[in-house]
Amino acid sequence: MEFINTLVNGLNIGVIYAMIALGYTMVYGIAKMLNFAHGDIIMVGGYTIYVFCAMKAASSPAFFFVAIAMAVIVCTLLGVIVEKVAYKPLRGASPLAVLITAIGVSYLLQSLSQIIFKSATKFVSVPELGKVSIGAVSIKVSTIITLVVSIAVMISLSLFVKYSKTGRAMIAVSEDRGAAQLMGINVNSIITITFAIGSALAALAGLFYLLQSPYIYNTFGAMPGIKAFTAAVIGGIGSIPGAMLGSIVLGMIESICDSIAPIAPYKDAIEFSILIIILLVRPTGILGKKRREKV
Amino acid sequence: MTLLKVENLEVYYGVIRALKGISFEVGEGEIVTLLGANGAGKTTTMQSIMGLIHARSGSVTYDGKNITGLPSHKIVRMGMTQVPEGRRVFSELTVYENLLMGAYIEKDKAKIRHDIEEIYSVFPRLDERKNQVAGTLSGGEQQMLAMGRAMMSHPKLLMLDEPSMGLSPLLVDQVFDIIKHFHSTGTTILLVEQNASKSLAISDRAYVLENGAIAYSGTGKELSESDDIKKAYLGG
Ligand SMILES: Nc1ncnc2c1ncn2[C@@H]1O[C@H](COP(=O)(O)OP(=O)(O)OP(=O)(O)O)[C@@H](O)[C@H]1O
Ligand SMILES: [Mg+2]
Numbered sequence: 304m305e306f307i308n309t310l311v312n313g314l315n316i317g318v319i320y321a322m323i324a325l326g327y328t329m330v331y332g333i334a335k336m337l338n339f340a341h342g343d344i345i346m347v348g349g350y351t352i353y354v355f356c357a358m359k360a361a362s363s364p365a366f367f368f369v370a371i372a373m374a375v376i377v378c379t380l381l382g383v384i385v386e387k388v389a390y391k392p393l394r395g396a397s398p399l400a401v402l403i404t405a406i407g408v409s410y411l412l413q414s415l416s417q418i419i420f421k422s423a424t425k426f427v428s429v430p431e432l433g434k435v436s437i438g439a440v441s442i443k444v445s446t447i448i449t450l451v452v453s454i455a456v457m458i459s460l461s462l463f464v465k466y467s468k469t470g471r472a473m474i475a476v477s478e479d480r481g482a483a484q485l486m487g488i489n490v491n492s493i494i495t496i497t498f499a500i501g502s503a504l505a506a507l508a509g510l511f512y513l514l515q516s517p518y519i520y521n522t523f524g525a526m527p528g529i530k531a532f533t534a535a536v537i538g539g540i541g542s543i544p545g546a547m548l549g550s551i552v553l554g555m556i557e558s559i560c561d562s563i564a565p566i567a568p569y570k571d572a573i574e575f576s577i578l579i580i581i582l583l584v585r586p587t588g589i590l591g592k593k594r595r596e597k598v
Numbered sequence: 599m600t601l602l603k604v605e606n607l608e609v610y611y612g613v614i615r616a617l618k619g620i621s622f623e624v625g626e627g628e629i630v631t632l633l634g635a636n637g638a639g640k641t642t643t644m645q646s647i648m649g650l651i652h653a654r655s656g657s658v659t660y661d662g663k664n665i666t667g668l669p670s671h672k673i674v675r676m677g678m679t680q681v682p683e684g685r686r687v688f689s690e691l692t693v694y695e696n697l698l699m700g701a702y703i704e705k706d707k708a709k710i711r712h713d714i715e716e717i718y719s720v721f722p723r724l725d726e727r728k729n730q731v732a733g734t735l736s737g738g739e740q741q742m743l744a745m746g747r748a749m750m751s752h753p754k755l756l757m758l759d760e761p762s763m764g765l766s767p768l769l770v771d772q773v774f775d776i777i778k779h780f781h782s783t784g785t786t787i788l789l790v791e792q793n794a795s796k797s798l799a800i801s802d803r804a805y806v807l808e809n810g811a812i813a814y815s816g817t818g819k820e821l822s823e824s825d826d827i828k829k830a831y832l833g834g
Contacts, residue, residue, distance in 0.1 A: 468702070475688050475699050481650050482686040487674035487703035487751060 304440050309562045310555075315446045315515075317554020318453035322508040323531030324538070324546040325460065326501025332477035332541035333497045336401045340385060340408035342528015344502045347381055347412060348374040348509030349519045350420060353427045367430050374506040382502025383495055391491065416521045427517040445514035453511070456504065457547055464543060469496060477541065530557075533578045539591020548589060553577075600659075601626040601755055601786050602647070602678075607656035609639075609646050616642045618810040619656060624755065629777070629787040631797040631818070633831055634807035640790040641683050643807070644759050648680050649673050660755070675703050679751050683759035683790075685744040689733025693724050696732050696743055700750030710750075717746040720779065738769040745776060749785075756780060757788040762796070774800060794831035798822040806831070 323345065330338045355370030389408050393401050432444035464470035475483040476493045484490055508527065513519065530553065538549025553574060560570035581588065602624040609617040617639050624630045634640045645651040647658050649670040657666045665673055688696050697717055701710045718725035721742045727735060732743055741761055748756060758777065762770040774796050781787050781800075791797035798804055801818035806827065814821065821827045 468698075471691065471695055471699060472702065474690055478688050478690060479686050481645075481670075482682060482688065483699075484650060484670035485648065485674060485680055485682060485748075486699045487671045487679075488699075489669070489671045 305562065307440050309558050311440075311442060311446060311450075312561065313555035313558030314551065315449055315554070316557050317534075317551035318450055318457075319508050319511045319527070319550075320531045320534045320554055321457060321547045321550035322453055322504045322511070323527055324535040324550045325457075325543065326505050327532050327535040328538070328540055328543060328546040329473070329497050329501055331535070332543075333473055334386075334390070334494045336390065336398065337405060337532075338390075338498075338501075339402065339405040339528075340412060341501065341505060342524035342526075342531075343409050343412040344378050344382055344505040345509040345512070345524035345527055346416060346519075346521065347524075348378045348506035349427070349513055349523050350416060351377045351506075352429070352510060352513055353420075353425055353519045356428045364430050371506075371510055374510060375503050378502040378506035378509075379499045382498040382505075386495060386498040391494075413521050413525075420519075420521070422521055424518050424520040427513050427519050429513050429517045432514070445511075449511045449514065452507065456507065460500070461543065469493070473497060530574065533574060537578055537581050537588055539588030542588070542590045542592075545588055545590035552589075599626045600624070601628075601661060602788065603659040604643070604647065605657045605659070607643070607646060607658065608654045609642050609651060610654050611642075616810050617646070617653075620807070620810070620812050621656075622805045622812060622815065624786060624788050625802075626754075626786055627784075628802040629781055629789065629800055631789045631791055631801040631804040632807055633791060633794050633797065633804055633821075633827075635792070635830075638807040639810040640807055641759055642810075644680055644683075644757050644788075644790060647757070648678070674751060674753075677752070677754035678757070679748050679753045679755075680757040681744045681748045681759065681761060683763070685737075685740040687732040687735070687740050687743050687747065690731060692729050692731050693735070693743055694728040696747050697724075697750055700747035703751055713750055713752075717749060720776065721746055737764050738766070738772075741765060741769070741773060742776075745773075745780075749780060753785060755786045755788065757790070759790045760792060761789075762791065762793050770796065792831075794827065795822065 323341065326341050327338065330336065351374040352370045355373055356367070385408055389404050390401060393404060434441045434443050464473060472483065472488045472493050475486065475488060476490055480490055512527065531550065534550040534553040535546045536549070537552060538545030538547070556574055556577060557570055560573055561567050566573065600623050604623065605621045606619040607617050608619045620643065632640050632643060642651060646653045649668050653666065657664060659665065660676060660678055665676065688699060691699065694714070697714050698710065701713060704710050723739055724742055724746055727739065732740065735743060745761065761773050765773065770793065777787060777789065778800055789797055789801070798818040798821055803817050804815065804821045805812050806814040806821070814824065814827065
C-alpha cells in the first residue's frame with residue numbers, strides 16, 4: 304500500500320501548491336507581474352486562524368469555521384489593499400520596479416508579523432481530525448478535506464473563468480489589455496478581482512498547511528510560495544490549467560522523493576532542478592504558449 | 599451636428615512628437631476618412647481619441663462632452679468604439695465568446711442574443727464558425743469578427759483602423775460594403791485607411807495626415823480628384 308500512500312500524499316501536496324500557484328499564475332496573466340508577496344498572504348491567513356483558535360472556544364468545530372472564514376476575508380482584503388496601494392500606482396512602470404516593490408511588500412508583511420506575533424513558532428490549536436481507514440489504507444481526515452475542497456475550488460474556478468462574464472473578461476484582459484478596454488472592460492476592477500481570488504485561495508492553502516502541521520511562524524509562506532511559483536512556471540505561467548497540472552506534477556515528485564529515504568533530504572534541490580530542466584526543454588512550461596505575434 | 603471634435607491634439611512617444619497638434623471633426627451621420635502613409639500617426643490618433651494613449655495637450659470632444667483623459671472603458675460606454683489595427687480578436691475565445699465580449703456593456707441577455715443573430719446574418723461565415731476559437735480563423739474572418747464584435751456595443755461612432763489591411767481584393771470590397779451597411783443603419787464612421795481610392799469613394803469628407811500633421815482636407819470627391827493626393831496615395 305506504499306504506492307497508494309505516495310499517490311495520496313503527492314496529490315495532497317500538489318493541490319495545496321495549486322491553491323497558491325493559481326494566484327501567481329492569474330496575477331501574472333492578468334496584471335503582468337510576479338507578485339512575490341503572494342506567499343506571505345498564506346502566512347497572514349495562518350496567523351488569522353491562530354488568533355481565532357487562541358480564543359477560548361477554540362476547539363469547537365463550529366468556531367473553527369469562523370476562523371477559516373475570517374482568514375479568507377482578511378487575506379482577500381489584504382490582497383486587494385496591497386494591489387491598490389503598492390502595485391496600482393506602478394501600472395505602466397518597468398517590470399523591475401514592480402518586482403522590487405513586490406519583494407518589499409513581502410518583507411514588510413513578514414516584519415509586521417514579527418512585530419505583532421514575535422519570532423517564536425506558535426502552536427495553533429486546530430481541531431484534531433484523526434484518520435479513516437479505507438480497505439487497507441488509512442488516510443488522514445485532513446487530507447481528505449484538503450483534496451475535496453481544493454478539487455471543488457479548482458473546478459469552480461475553471462467554470463467561472465470559462466462561463467462567467469467576469470471570467471471571460473479576465474481572459475480578454477490577459478490576452479490583450481487594450482482590446483479588452485475597447486469592449487468597455489474596466490481593467491483595474493478585473494485586476495482587483497484577480498488579486499481577491501488569488502488571496503482567498505492563499506488563505507485556504509494556509510489552512511491546509513495548518514491542518515497538516517499546526518505550527519505558524521513569520522516565514523510560514525516563504526517555502527510554499529517559492530514551490531508553488533515553481534509549479535506555476537513548470538505548468539506554464541499565465542495558464543490556469545498549467546498551474547494545476549504543474550502543481551500536481553511537483554507534488555508527485557515531492558512525494559516520490561519523500562518515499563525514498565536516501566533522496567528525501569534532497570527533495571527541494573531535485574524539484575528546482577526539474578524546473579530548470581523543463582525550462583531548458585520547454586521555456587514556456589508544459590501548457591504555456593508562446594504569445595502570438597500581433598500582425 | 600458635430601459628433602467628434604479633435605482640437606490641437608499633441609502626442610509624444612518619449613521625445614518623438616507623433617502628433618503635432620492636429621484638429622479635425624466628424625459630423626453625426628458622416629463617413630470621414632483619415633488617410634496617411636505608414637507612420638503618419640493614424641493609429642496614434644485613433645488610440646488617443648479612445649483614451650488608450652494619453653495626449654500631451656489638446657482636447658477631444660464627443661457628443662458635446664469633453665472626453666480628454668477619460669479611461670477607455672468609460673468612453674466605450676458613451677457610445678464610441680474602435681476596430682483596432684491588426685484586428686486583435688481574443689484568440690483563445692471562440693467566435694461566439696468574442697461577440698459576447700463585444701456586448702460587455704449590455705446587460706439585457708435577450709438583446710445580446712438578438713444582436714448576435716443579427717451579426718450572424720451580416721456575416722454568415724461567423725455563424726458557421728461560431729464555436730471555433732478566434733485564433734484559428736483566417737485573416738479575413740478575423741476582420742469580420744473584429745467588426746462584428748465592435749458593432750455588438752451599438753456604437754454611435756465607429757472607428758476602424760485599416761480594416762482592409764492584408765485582405766484579398768474580393769474581401770476588401772466586402773469590408774467596404776459592410777462599412778456602408780453599418781453606416782446605413784445609423785452609425786457614424788471614422789475610417790483610417792491607406793487604400794485611398796476605395797475609402798475616398800465612400801467618404802463624405804477626408805483628412806490627409808502627413809508626419810503627424812493634417813496636410814489636406816476636403817470632401818471625398820475633392821481629394822480623389824486632387825493631383826497631390828493622386829500622386830501620393832492613388833499611385834498616379
Ligand atoms: N509605442 C510607440 N513607441 C514609440 N514610437 C511609436 C510608438 N507607436 C508609434 N510610434 C511612432 O509614432 C509614429 C506614428 O505611428 P502610428 O502607428 O500612429 O502610424 P500609422 O499612421 O498608424 O502607421 P501605419 O499605417 O503603419 O499603421 C511613427 O513614427 C511610429 O514609429
Ligand atoms: Mg497604424
